[in-house]
Amino acid sequence: MNSPFIQTQTGSASVSINKVLKNTYILLGMTLAFSALTATLATMMNIGGGMSLVLMLVGFGLLFVVSKTADTGKGLFWVFMFTGVMGASLGNMLNHYLAMENGASLIMQALGSTALIFFALSAYALTSKKDFSFMGGFLMTGMIVVLIAMVANIFLQIPIMQVVISSVVVLIMSGFILFDTSRIINGGETNYIRATVSLYMNLFNLFIHLLALLNIIDD
Template sequence: MEQRTAFSSASQTSVLQTNKVLRNTYMLLAMTLTFSAVCAGIAMSLGLGQGAAMVMSIGALIMIFFLNKAAQSSMGIVFVFVFTGLLGASLGPMLNHYAGFAGGSELILQAFGATALVFFGLSGYVLTTKKDFSFMGGFLIVGLIVAVVASLANIFFQIPALSLAVSAAIVFIMSGFILYDTSRIINGGETNYIRATVSMYLNIYNLFTSILHLLGAFNSDD
């Protein structure tokens, strides 16, 4: 009887901890996405170029090192905002590029809407079904590596079809990572909401940029 009581108590504690991580992750994610959007808007209004965007992207990559070190402390939250702010601002030149298209503003809104639909749809599915998608981790990492290698190769080859194929692949890979990362949170695989937020943010960031690239390519063919 005492063992059953202890097991029940431990189970309840685990559920409460998981719910806390999930709640904190989505709260911090909402704040960082908003902050990132504001930074992107500022970068657009300033007319920052690709060089500045590259510097900020590199700065964001460096911030990942500090994030991993400070994930267990309150400084981790500060680093998360610096990280997402830099990545958001780095989108400025790309957003200005697509905003220059005919109906460019609508194009960006469509990409944003599609990203939100995919994220909420997939996250909602995992939260509802409680399915464990941890088995996807290896496949997703391999797929991401292949996509990155193909993207780097295309810098030299400049093949439009390959660029579109990479963007399409990243859409599917990031969708898989949304399932995977949400599953890890609700099944106790990720207990740090700062790391969870960074993972989710990167999923959404890459999903948005890839969808925007695809929509922009189709729009330019009209």
């Protein structure tokens, strides 16, 4: 027979997990909207490749600030700073695609595909409640291999390697969506700011590499 104390503890844990999940999705929606706004402004300002690179490097620097302040009241400010800068860093890339005849269509297809993958995988993780923590080591190893391949391809310039890299990144980011959502559901991540940043980065990379793949396929 279950003790009332155990039942209360289980119920409290469930409420806490649901609260983290709810706050994560609300904050994720807000940061994605803000990121879209800064990306649009950067596109209108026609920023160059150099500025986009600087903004991305600043964004990665802010990632550490967000991690350090996630448990404080300043965390929300820094997460918006981070996502805003990362969104702005896409300005030059978006202008590159918009200059193409079907560029706007490719961007919308990439956005739609990103949203579809995210909602489908999130729904699966939420309904199945499976623990995908076992994927963590594999996914991190995959990312290290991909980063090495990306650096190598800067010098090698092999077209087919870009297709392989983007395809693998799409698979890895899809895996990370399952992994990160599972961590929230199973109590492995209790800070909604850190959870938001993890999911944001999954979507950010998923969008970029889906866009690259769609462009290659369209050619």
